[in-house]
Amino acid sequence: MNTQSTLLRVEGLSVEMDVPAGRLRAVSDVSFDVAAGQTFCLVGESGCGKTMTSLALMQLLPRKARLSARQILFEGRDLSRLPPREVAKLRGDRLGMIFQDPMTALNPVYTVGDQLAEVYMRHRGASRRQARDRGVELLERVGIMSAAQRLGQYPHQLSGGLRQRVMIAMTLMCEPSLVIADEPTTALDVTVQVQILQLLKKLQAEMGMAIILITHNLGVVARMADAVAVMYGGRIVESGTPGQVFGQASHPYTRGLLGCIPGREPAGAADCRLGSIPGTVPSLVGETAGCAFHNRCAHAHEACRHGVIALRDAGAGHRYRCLLPATGRDIHAAAQEALL
Amino acid sequence: MNTVTLDSARPAAKAGKTPILAVEHLCKTYPVGGGLFRTPRMLRAVDDVCLTVQRGETLGIVGESGSGKTTLSWMMLGLLKPTSGTMTVDGKPIASFSRLEIARKIQPIFQDPYSSLNPRQTIGEIVAAPLVVHRIGDAAQRGRLVRDIMDKVGLPARFLHAYPSQMSGGQRQRVAIARALVLKPEVVVCDEPTSALDVSVQAQILNLLQDLRRELGLTYVFVSHDLGVVEYIADRVAVMYLGRIVETGRASQLMTAPRHPYTQALMGSILTPDPGLGLPELHLGRGFPDPLNAPAGCRFHPRCPEAADICGSAAPPQRHDEHGMVECHLRGGSPGQVISWKTGT
Numbered sequence: 001m002n003t004q005s006t007l008l009r010v011e012g013l014s015v016e017m018d019v020p021a022g023r024l025r026a027v028s029d030v031s032f033d034v035a036a037g038q039t040f041c042l043v044g045e046s047g048c049g050k051t052m053t054s055l056a057l058m059q060l061l062p063r064k065a066r067l068s069a070r071q072i073l074f075e076g077r078d079l080s081r082l083p084p085r086e087v088a089k090l091r092g093d094r095l096g097m098i099f100q101d102p103m104t105a106l107n108p109v110y111t112v113g114d115q116l117a118e119v120y121m122r123h124r125g126a127s128r129r130q131a132r133d134r135g136v137e138l139l140e141r142v143g144i145m146s147a148a149q150r151l152g153q154y155p156h157q158l159s160g161g162l163r164q165r166v167m168i169a170m171t172l173m174c175e176p177s178l179v180i181a182d183e184p185t186t187a188l189d190v191t192v193q194v195q196i197l198q199l200l201k202k203l204q205a206e207m208g209m210a211i212i213l214i215t216h217n218l219g220v221v222a223r224m225a226d227a228v229a230v231m232y233g234g235r236i237v238e239s240g241t242p243g244q245v246f247g248q249a250s251h252p253y254t255r256g257l258l259g260c261i262p263g264r265e266p267a268g269a270a271d272c273r274l275g276s277i278p279g280t281v282p283s284l285v286g287e288t289a290g291c292a293f294h295n296r297c298a299h300a301h302e303a304c305r306h307g308v309i310a311l312r313d314a315g316a317g318h319r320y321r322c323l324l325p326a327t328g329r330d331i332h333a334a335a336q337e338a339l340l
Numbered sequence: 341m342n343t344v345t346l347d348s349a350r351p352a353a354k355a356g357k358t359p360i361l362a363v364e365h366l367c368k369t370y371p372v373g374g375g376l377f378r379t380p381r382m383l384r385a386v387d388d389v390c391l392t393v394q395r396g397e398t399l400g401i402v403g404e405s406g407s408g409k410t411t412l413s414w415m416m417l418g419l420l421k422p423t424s425g426t427m428t429v430d431g432k433p434i435a436s437f438s439r440l441e442i443a444r445k446i447q448p449i450f451q452d453p454y455s456s457l458n459p460r461q462t463i464g465e466i467v468a469a470p471l472v473v474h475r476i477g478d479a480a481q482r483g484r485l486v487r488d489i490m491d492k493v494g495l496p497a498r499f500l501h502a503y504p505s506q507m508s509g510g511q512r513q514r515v516a517i518a519r520a521l522v523l524k525p526e527v528v529v530c531d532e533p534t535s536a537l538d539v540s541v542q543a544q545i546l547n548l549l550q551d552l553r554r555e556l557g558l559t560y561v562f563v564s565h566d567l568g569v570v571e572y573i574a575d576r577v578a579v580m581y582l583g584r585i586v587e588t589g590r591a592s593q594l595m596t597a598p599r600h601p602y603t604q605a606l607m608g609s610i611l612t613p614d615p616g617l618g619l620p621e622l623h624l625g626r627g628f629p630d631p632l633n634a635p636a637g638c639r640f641h642p643r644c645p646e647a648a649d650i651c652g653s654a655a656p657p658q659r660h661d662e663h664g665m666v667e668c669h670l671r672g673g674s675p676g677q678v679i680s681w682k683t684g685t
Contacts, residue, residue, distance in 0.1 A: 043343045045538035162407070163559035189404035190565065190609040190623055198619050216539065219611030223619050242615030258613060260543035262572035273550070274572065 007036040007210050008057075008178055012070035015052045015061060015082075026052040026065070028234040034227075036177065037206065037209045041221040041242075044231035045307035047256075047281050050214045053231070054180045057212075058097055059087045075177065091222045093123040094211075096171035100183035106155040112139075112166050113151030119173045138169040141206075142199060161192040168199065175207055182214045197224060218261060221244055230254050233292025234284050236311070240318035250298045250320040253277070291322065299324050355618050358431040359392040360527055360559050361416060361446075366390070366425035372632060383632050387583035389425075397510070398553065398560040400574030402567055403608065406631050407580040411565045412530050416561055418442040440474060447520040450598060451532035453512030454501040457504040463490075464500040467518045474523060485522060492555070493518045493548060510541035514548070521552065529561045546573060565611060567610050571595045576664070579603045582629050583637040589664030599666045602640045637671065646670055 004174040025048040034040040034100070052105040055061050057072060059079065075094065078088060091097070099105040107115060116138065117131035126134065132151065139147035142165040155163055164184065171179055185193035197220065204211060213224055221228055222242050229239040230251065236253040249255045259275025279296040282288070291297070294304040301324055311319045320330040351546045364391045374380025386408040393399045403409045412682055414420040415427065418434055418466065421540055427434045429445060437445075447470075450456040466488055471482045487497060493514045506513055513533060519527055530549070550573065552558060564570050570591070577594045579587045587600040594662040608620045623645035635642050641651035648670065656669045 045540060056416065083351050188565070191404065191605050191622060194609045194611070194619060194622055195624070218539070218613035220614040222613040223611055225615075225618060241395060243390070246613050260539045260544070261613060262546065262568040273547050274543040276547055277540040278544075280510060280541065281538070 005036050005075075006033045007075065008034040009071065009073040010057070010069065012068075013053065013056055013072065015049070015056050015065050016068075018060070019063040019285060021137050021283075024285050025234055027056065027286060027289065030231075030234075030236055031231055032227075032236065032239065034178065034210050036210055036213060037204070038226040039120040039210045039213055039223035039224050042065075042231060043215055043218060043221045045117075045216055045281060047189060047284070049284075050231050050232040050333075051182055052234075054182050054212065054214050055309045056095075057144060057180060058091060059084065060091075060097075064215065077095075084209075087090075089123075092119050092176075093174045094176050094178065096176035096179040096183045098164075098167055098171050098181040100189045100334045102160065102167045103187075105167055106163060108155055110154075110159070112153055112155065116151070116166070116170050123174050134173060135169070139166070140174055141203065142170075144169070147207065160194065164188060164192075164196055165199070168196075170176055172203065172207065172209075176209055176230065178210045178212065180212045180214070183216070184213070185220065186217070187213070191276045193220075200224075218246070218257060230257075233282055233288070235321065236293060237293070237322070238320040239311075240316075241298070243316035244314070244316070248314070248318070249319070250314055251322050252299055252324070253293045255318075256296075259276060285325060299330045351439075353434060357394060359428075360395045360430060361393040361427070362391070362431075363412075363416065363427045364425055366412070366415060366427060367423045368408075368415060368420065369423045374430070381632055384583050384634065385631065386415070386422075389579055389580075389583075389585050391585065391588075393559060393561060394528070395559055396557060397575045398479070398562055398573055400570035400577040401561065401563045401580060402565065402570050402577060403580030404565060405630075406582070406629065408583040408631075409580050410531055412580070413448075413529050413561060413563045416527075417446055417448050417529050418640050419607055425544070442522050443470070444474065444524075445525055446527045446529060447523060447525040449513075449516050449520050449528060449530045449533045452536050453509055453516050454504075454536070457512055459504055462501050462503060463495070463507075463515050466504075467522055468537075470519060470523045474524075489518045489522045490553065493521070508541075510538050510544055513541075513545050517545075517548065517552070521556065521558075524556070525558075527559045527561065529563070531563045533562075534647075535564065535566060542569070549573065567606055568612075571680060579606065582631055582634050584639060584667065585665070586640065586668070587664065587666045589666075593663055599671045600640075600668050601644050601646055604642075638667075 011031045013027060013030045017024050017026065030053055032040065042053060044050050048185065056067050058080065063065060067080065069080040113132060113135055116135035117128060120126050120131040121128065122132050135151055136147045139150055144162065144165055145152055158166065163298060165337065185196050188196060193320050200211065215221060225242045228242050228245045229236045230245060230253065231237065234251050238245055238254045246258065249258055256277040260277065262274055282292055290305040290307060291309045294300040297304065309321050309323060311321050313319055358426060367384065367388055368386040370383045370385055372383045389412060401409045401412065411420065414457060415422050429437060434442065467486045467490060468482050471477060471485060476482065477485065485494060490497065493512050495511065501553065504515065527627035534545050537545060546569065553560060562573055572590045577591050578585050579600065581602050587594065587603045594603060598607050605622050605624050608622055625643040638651045639652050640658045641647040644651065650669050656667050658665055658667045
């Protein structure tokens, strides 16, 4: 946790695909750094490009998608220039991935033990016996009791929380330096969600891996992240530490999102309406000019509709993509205005 | 200003009124497994549930997956027959109403607006369907009613001839709300109506539901696993765990001073976007609740941080007081009492 060296540097990542309606720009010019041993959160609503970004890093994009990037530098190698075979060697070894729904990510016809062992045998050339021992060790580390018996069970015999623990154990078999977790707790109950997040934090402290956590849940981000990037319409619209992004939210979209969350004010607070953002997420098909948020933004003016809005620096690594000044308006005032 | 209107539209606290919905000792058991020569095992999805819903109030039902909240809501809609127990609507047993009469009084809004709307019908046809089924008005009158209700839920008239596939999730959920309200029902049972939606859209739909309740004097039964949402919308909340209601109370009191250890764990697991707070410590056991194999005694005891010997052997008593109900051997005191967690093991 104390190392600040950059483990992953993404510069100018874009993902495009051709759909019947035209060209879809799923991710546009996304750049970020992930420091070793830290948690970087990508947050946004459905269709904002957060999952496409993670799949691009793993080179697991759908066939029709085209990736372009200035560089994706991971442990000194540019993933965007590596041949697929080399990237496949990294996946599961140096790069781990935890998916949203452990039921579909685990193979229903193989036992937990087989699936755990496969990773270790493939990447480390270990024998079945070594792989089995390693599997038991990892299952114990993720807090599964009577781990040896669990090896013989099939995914359907486990509860959702247990399955996600198995998924995490599988990801960590080869001690990756970077784990990408795409909505790892969204399919779980709230009490189990807290337990899984605690487990991830504990394992991170023990094993020192960096985590890219992809989620739509701002509460999870606030409690887990060392650094945050808010995505909207395929672009990063605001980034910084959780304190900066949540405490001094500068992009109207971030402010709007924070105002939308029920339960922030004490029950029966003066106004019983939630802040909400009018309208819906824009289509990313075809030419898009200006700020992707301008049609939903209460402060939009003519200049917001043209060109590419650059990221502005608000100091101390806090950046936001908006023409408006960051200061002068607090979240609630912005949310109130958005209501009118 | 809103608090005043809310309170006047909330006669729940006043005793003596006939509740619009009341269920008593409601049970639903499903046979699971079994074969030609094997007796099936019984899954008690809903176990001895007693609840009342007063006219004009919003009752929230929270619980995790497998707690029986959806089964309970289906019984309240008259879509499922309870195994035992009684249910009354406006003081009269539900059996005395025909299927259509129940549908006129109680309407559902379901979770997934992608599967609850017929993809081959236009929005106009979907919203008019209840009117057709109930033989209300002629085509022109139906058209007017449909346009009225679409206007109320914020759907522009141009959607009349659109298909669900042309609409976003939030717009589809507005269609589902319009369809539920076109018959002017008294009670709307909402089963996770916002959990398939993005947060910004969720807020729009919750605001709409609140506005409609005030405008049309509706009564909601609001089923959700999201406590923040329930706290926002509900007047009273019932917490379910493995088929049983373990605590009821006013929303504000339940959120600030939960009594049942399970309610406390649920409240403790709400993650607000406040950086620097870190993750809460729940001290919950990892035993996963298995509805097929519900533990003896208190059903929560294998995960309870405070479980005593009695919790594993005897069913806990229900304690009723002016704040609500709590079903626990150890907790029955006033909600104001200081709650401390024992250090977990």
